[in-house]
Amino acid sequence: TGTGTGGSAVRIAGRGHRVSVVDPSPDALASLDRRAREQGVTVAGRQGDLSGLLDVVAADSVDLVLCHGVLEVVEDPAAAVATIRQALRPGGTLSLLVAQRHAAVVARAMAGHFAQATAMLDDAGSPDSHGRTGRRFTRDEVAALVLDAGFEIVSEHGIRVFADLVPGSLL
Numbered sequence: 049t050g051t052g053t054g055g056s057a058v059r060i061a062g063r064g065h066r067v068s069v070v071d072p073s074p075d076a077l078a079s080l081d082r083r084a085r086e087q088g089v090t091v092a093g094r095q096g097d098l099s100g101l102l103d104v105v106a107a108d109s110v111d112l113v114l115c116h117g118v119l120e121v122v123e124d125p126a127a128a129v130a131t132i133r134q135a136l137r138p139g140g141t142l143s144l145l146v147a148q149r150h151a152a153v154v155a156r157a158m159a160g161h162f163a164q165a166t167a168m169l170d171d172a173g174s175p176d177s178h179g180r181t182g183r184r185f186t187r188d189e190v191a192a193l194v195l196d197a198g199f200e201i202v203s204e205h206g207i208r209v210f211a212d213l214v215p216g217s218l219l
Contacts, residue, residue, distance in 0.1 A: 054080030061089035116145035120182030149184035151209040
Protein backbone atom coordinates (compact mmCIF):
# COMPACT_ATOMS: atom_id res chain seq x y z
CA THR A 49 0.00 0.00 0.00
CA GLY A 50 1.38 3.43 -0.87
CA THR A 51 4.00 2.23 -3.33
CA GLY A 52 5.82 5.51 -3.87
CA THR A 53 8.07 4.92 -6.86
CA GLY A 54 8.06 1.16 -6.32
CA GLY A 55 11.59 0.60 -5.02
CA SER A 56 10.64 -1.95 -2.38
CA ALA A 57 7.99 -3.62 -4.52
CA VAL A 58 10.37 -4.11 -7.44
CA ARG A 59 13.16 -5.45 -5.19
CA ILE A 60 10.77 -7.97 -3.63
CA ALA A 61 9.43 -9.02 -7.04
CA GLY A 62 13.02 -9.39 -8.21
CA ARG A 63 13.50 -12.04 -5.55
CA GLY A 64 10.76 -14.14 -7.12
CA HIS A 65 7.77 -13.06 -5.05
CA ARG A 66 4.35 -12.13 -6.37
CA VAL A 67 3.77 -8.47 -5.50
CA SER A 68 0.61 -6.36 -5.58
CA VAL A 69 0.51 -2.69 -4.69
CA VAL A 70 -2.28 -0.22 -4.06
CA ASP A 71 -1.60 3.49 -4.41
CA PRO A 72 -3.91 6.47 -4.94
CA SER A 73 -1.43 8.19 -7.27
CA PRO A 74 -1.47 7.36 -10.98
CA ASP A 75 1.99 8.97 -11.20
CA ALA A 76 3.37 6.62 -8.55
CA LEU A 77 1.86 3.64 -10.34
CA ALA A 78 3.39 4.79 -13.64
CA SER A 79 6.80 5.06 -11.95
CA LEU A 80 6.31 1.61 -10.46
CA ASP A 81 5.40 0.14 -13.85
CA ARG A 82 8.44 1.75 -15.52
CA ARG A 83 10.79 0.57 -12.78
CA ALA A 84 9.37 -2.98 -12.89
CA ARG A 85 9.76 -3.15 -16.69
CA GLU A 86 13.35 -1.88 -16.45
CA GLN A 87 14.14 -4.66 -13.96
CA GLY A 88 12.26 -7.31 -15.93
CA VAL A 89 9.80 -8.14 -13.15
CA THR A 90 6.04 -8.06 -12.82
CA VAL A 91 4.31 -6.03 -10.13
CA ALA A 92 0.53 -5.72 -10.15
CA GLY A 93 -0.38 -2.11 -9.44
CA ARG A 94 -3.87 -0.84 -8.77
CA GLN A 95 -5.06 2.67 -8.11
CA GLY A 96 -6.86 2.97 -4.80
CA ASP A 97 -6.29 3.41 -1.12
CA LEU A 98 -5.85 1.19 1.89
CA SER A 99 -9.59 1.00 2.53
CA GLY A 100 -9.92 -0.96 -0.74
CA LEU A 101 -7.09 -3.42 -0.02
CA LEU A 102 -9.49 -6.35 0.32
CA ASP A 103 -10.81 -5.56 -3.18
CA VAL A 104 -7.30 -6.30 -4.47
CA VAL A 105 -6.29 -9.27 -2.31
CA ALA A 106 -8.37 -11.92 -0.59
CA ALA A 107 -8.66 -11.97 3.18
CA ASP A 108 -6.03 -14.13 4.91
CA SER A 109 -4.00 -14.40 1.69
CA VAL A 110 -1.00 -12.10 2.03
CA ASP A 111 2.35 -13.03 3.58
CA LEU A 112 3.75 -9.51 3.95
CA VAL A 113 2.37 -5.99 3.92
CA LEU A 114 4.68 -3.00 3.71
CA CYS A 115 2.80 0.01 5.02
CA HIS A 116 5.41 2.76 4.94
CA GLY A 117 4.37 6.38 5.27
CA VAL A 118 0.68 5.61 4.81
CA LEU A 119 -0.92 5.91 8.25
CA GLU A 120 0.12 9.56 8.37
CA VAL A 121 -2.38 10.44 5.65
CA VAL A 122 -5.30 8.03 6.05
CA GLU A 123 -8.46 9.29 7.67
CA ASP A 124 -8.76 6.43 10.17
CA PRO A 125 -5.45 4.77 11.08
CA ALA A 126 -7.16 2.16 13.29
CA ALA A 127 -9.43 1.06 10.44
CA ALA A 128 -6.42 0.96 8.09
CA VAL A 129 -4.44 -1.33 10.40
CA ALA A 130 -7.51 -3.53 10.90
CA THR A 131 -7.85 -3.87 7.12
CA ILE A 132 -4.21 -4.90 6.84
CA ARG A 133 -4.78 -7.49 9.56
CA GLN A 134 -7.67 -8.95 7.57
CA ALA A 135 -5.50 -9.23 4.44
CA LEU A 136 -2.61 -10.99 6.18
CA ARG A 137 -2.65 -14.75 6.50
CA PRO A 138 -2.09 -16.19 9.98
CA GLY A 139 1.61 -15.79 10.67
CA GLY A 140 1.94 -13.00 8.09
CA THR A 141 4.08 -9.94 8.72
CA LEU A 142 3.33 -6.23 8.76
CA SER A 143 6.21 -3.83 8.23
CA LEU A 144 4.89 -0.50 9.49
CA LEU A 145 6.83 2.74 9.15
CA VAL A 146 5.34 5.95 10.50
CA ALA A 147 6.50 9.49 11.09
CA GLN A 148 7.39 9.91 14.75
CA ARG A 149 5.90 12.87 16.57
CA HIS A 150 8.78 13.45 18.98
CA ALA A 151 11.28 13.60 16.13
CA ALA A 152 9.15 16.30 14.47
CA VAL A 153 8.95 18.17 17.79
CA VAL A 154 12.74 18.16 18.13
CA ALA A 155 13.21 19.31 14.52
CA ARG A 156 10.76 22.20 14.91
CA ALA A 157 12.25 23.26 18.24
CA MET A 158 15.79 23.21 16.80
CA ALA A 159 14.55 25.40 13.93
CA GLY A 160 13.16 27.88 16.46
CA HIS A 161 9.50 27.04 15.82
CA PHE A 162 8.63 26.58 19.48
CA ALA A 163 4.88 27.15 19.18
CA GLN A 164 4.64 24.45 16.49
CA ALA A 165 6.77 22.09 18.57
CA THR A 166 4.60 22.61 21.65
CA ALA A 167 1.40 22.15 19.66
CA MET A 168 2.67 18.86 18.24
CA LEU A 169 3.38 17.55 21.73
CA ASP A 170 -0.23 18.04 22.75
CA ASP A 171 -2.16 17.06 19.63
CA ALA A 172 -2.06 13.89 17.54
CA GLY A 173 -4.20 15.81 15.09
CA SER A 174 -5.65 14.96 11.75
CA PRO A 175 -3.61 14.27 8.62
CA ASP A 176 -3.74 17.97 7.75
CA SER A 177 -3.01 19.44 11.18
CA HIS A 178 0.77 19.02 10.99
CA GLY A 179 1.44 20.23 7.50
CA ARG A 180 1.88 18.40 4.24
CA THR A 181 3.57 15.37 5.84
CA GLY A 182 0.44 14.52 7.78
CA ARG A 183 -0.19 13.01 11.17
CA ARG A 184 2.69 12.08 13.48
CA PHE A 185 2.64 9.22 16.00
CA THR A 186 4.22 8.41 19.34
CA ARG A 187 5.52 4.93 20.04
CA ASP A 188 2.60 4.26 22.38
CA GLU A 189 0.03 5.36 19.79
CA VAL A 190 1.47 3.03 17.15
CA ALA A 191 1.69 0.16 19.63
CA ALA A 192 -1.97 0.66 20.57
CA LEU A 193 -3.01 0.66 16.90
CA VAL A 194 -1.27 -2.59 16.07
CA LEU A 195 -2.13 -4.40 19.31
CA ASP A 196 -5.79 -3.38 19.07
CA ALA A 197 -5.88 -4.83 15.54
CA GLY A 198 -4.63 -8.18 16.83
CA PHE A 199 -0.95 -7.95 15.90
CA GLU A 200 1.98 -8.98 18.04
CA ILE A 201 4.89 -6.53 18.10
CA VAL A 202 8.02 -8.49 17.27
CA SER A 203 10.46 -5.59 16.99
CA GLU A 204 10.48 -1.85 16.75
CA HIS A 205 13.12 0.66 15.79
CA GLY A 206 13.45 4.42 15.91
CA ILE A 207 15.24 5.59 12.78
CA ARG A 208 16.11 8.98 11.37
CA VAL A 209 15.13 10.76 14.58
CA PHE A 210 18.35 12.79 14.65
CA ALA A 211 19.99 11.92 11.32
CA ASP A 212 17.44 14.05 9.44
CA LEU A 213 18.60 17.07 11.44
CA VAL A 214 22.20 16.84 10.22
CA PRO A 215 22.85 18.89 7.08
CA GLY A 216 23.44 16.71 4.02
CA SER A 217 26.84 18.30 3.43
CA LEU A 218 28.04 16.86 6.78
CA LEU A 219 26.81 13.34 6.04
